[in-house]
Amino acid sequence: MIRSKVALAFLIAGIGLISIAAGYTIVEHKNPVTAFEQIFVPSPQQVFGRQNIVVLVEGLDYDYTNKDEEFSTNSRSDVIWAVNFDFANKRIYQLSIPRDMIATLPNGTQAKINQAQSDGGVKEAKNVISGWLGIPGFDRYAVLRIDATKAFIAAIGGVDVDVKNSNCLRYKTDCTGETIDYDDSWGHLHIHLKEGLQHLNGETAVGYMRFRHDWCSDPCRIMRQQQVLHAMVGRLKGDRFNTLMHLGDLIGVFHKYVQTDFSDSELLSLATYYQGITPAGIISKQVPYTDDINLPNYGDSLVPDTQARAQLVQAMLVAPTVPVASPDATALAAIAPATLRVDVENGSGVPGAARRLAANLKKAGFTIGQVGNADRSDYNATEVHEHSTVTFAGAKVRAALPKGLHNAVIVADPSPSAAPTVNVASDVTVILGSDALNAPSLVSQQ
Numbered sequence: 001m002i003r004s005k006v007a008l009a010f011l012i013a014g015i016g017l018i019s020i021a022a023g024y025t026i027v028e029h030k031n032p033v034t035a036f037e038q039i040f041v042p043s044p045q046q047v048f049g050r051q052n053i054v055v056l057v058e059g060l061d062y063d064y065t066n067k068d069e070e071f072s073t074n075s076r077s078d079v080i081w082a083v084n085f086d087f088a089n090k091r092i093y094q095l096s097i098p099r100d101m102i103a104t105l106p107n108g109t110q111a112k113i114n115q116a117q118s119d120g121g122v123k124e125a126k127n128v129i130s131g132w133l134g135i136p137g138f139d140r141y142a143v144l145r146i147d148a149t150k151a152f153i154a155a156i157g158g159v160d161v162d163v164k165n166s167n168c169l170r171y172k173t174d175c176t177g178e179t180i181d182y183d184d185s186w187g188h189l190h191i192h193l194k195e196g197l198q199h200l201n202g203e204t205a206v207g208y209m210r211f212r213h214d215w216c217s218d219p220c221r222i223m224r225q226q227q228v229l230h231a232m233v234g235r236l237k238g239d240r241f242n243t244l245m246h247l248g249d250l251i252g253v254f255h256k257y258v259q260t261d262f263s264d265s266e267l268l269s270l271a272t273y274y275q276g277i278t279p280a281g282i283i284s285k286q287v288p289y290t291d292d293i294n295l296p297n298y299g300d301s302l303v304p305d306t307q308a309r310a311q312l313v314q315a316m317l318v319a320p321t322v323p324v325a326s327p328d329a330t331a332l333a334a335i336a337p338a339t340l341r342v343d344v345e346n347g348s349g350v351p352g353a354a355r356r357l358a359a360n361l362k363k364a365g366f367t368i369g370q371v372g373n374a375d376r377s378d379y380n381a382t383e384v385h386e387h388s389t390v391t392f393a394g395a396k397v398r399a400a401l402p403k404g405l406h407n408a409v410i411v412a413d414p415s416p417s418a419a420p421t422v423n424v425a426s427d428v429t430v431i432l433g434s435d436a437l438n439a440p441s442l443v444s445q446q
Helices: 002-028 032-040 044-048 115-133 148-155 166-171 202-210 217-238 240-245 247-257 264-273 306-318 329-333 353-363 393-399 434-438
Strands: 052-060 077-086 091-096 102-104 110-112 140-144 159-163 179-184 189-194 196-200 258-260 282-286 289-295 299-304 341-346 367-373 383-386 409-412 428-432
Touching: 044 264, 052 115, 077 115, 077 306, 091 217, 091 306, 102 115, 102 299, 110 115, 110 289, 115 140, 115 306, 148 202, 148 217, 148 247, 159 202, 159 217, 166 217, 189 196, 189 202, 196 202, 202 217, 217 282, 247 258, 282 306, 329 393, 341 353, 353 367, 353 428, 383 393, 393 409, 393 428
Parallel strands: 052 140, 091 282, 341 367, 341 428, 383 409
Antiparallel strands: 052 077, 077 091, 102 110, 140 258, 159 196, 179 189, 289 299, 383 428
């Protein structure tokens, strides 16, 4: 009798929870899975008790034994990211630190910053890197062991990446379909990729991410890492069924290859909160350098641009700006289009879209600057990057975009000196995403 009453109570409670979720689904027009997640999974603000957390993410370097076996004992960090999960604005800021940057170790000696991981593990790496950045510390860490990224990419069925040589990455020139060829038998790095958009498996994607053996070295390798990161996010977001089918594999890879102090409940909260985030919600930059010197015992090493570093840390890790709101029509009307210089970059994968948009904006009275390809061709949504002293410059340009792009996200970039990828001479940079397909005038000549 008691058992039947308990069972009935659980049944009634279950029906109640299902009814709540079903009602929420109907009222909010959400799919049932999303509705259940948002009702029953606590938000990051609740879990962490704050509006943001800063996380150190490292990827370990590795070597090979005489038996050709991989090992990472006392290895240096090959990838270093300071990541700010901004819950208040639902953004993720990823600041890359080149592994060859010069830093001061606890014993007072100068070394490459990735030496900290080798000397004292993640504890010393957290202390050295946070001090180098000038922040109090990191709230959490995640260290990716050997083959972590390769296994993650394999688990989701590969990624689509616009492969580029260094000239194309840095200056958007020489994007001519050349081949990136490199062989390092000792390091097991063999890269034979043609430029252009293509589907990469785990091994080839990691090879592309690791390539640094040309004039651009580590800065361009970081740009390739960011390309693949965005491709992975796009894959997870764009094909939810594929992600669901491979969920078991992803969890297995995480537990096998990632060392972290995140709890499972914290990870679940973050994953739920940031599901569906657009590429515009992930802001990626890297700390620039002013010189390349030969550091005793370490060889080629980078001298950080301390002023730019401080600006990036402030803008990305300490006090990120909130998304720019749209002003009223009167404020926009007061801005003369001719006073704004606009660069247009094609990240849509639609041939000629940037050139057509530039022609439209020129006809509307704007001054057109550089027109070309973006750092990648898989942007899902158009972004309007504002780096002007003119208030509402981004909103003015957005209002002139073709119908179908009026909801483009406006991003207030850090000052140009802190963001070397931004053209200093321009006021606004429009990066076209695949939503350009919603604007017929950009798809074909009319």
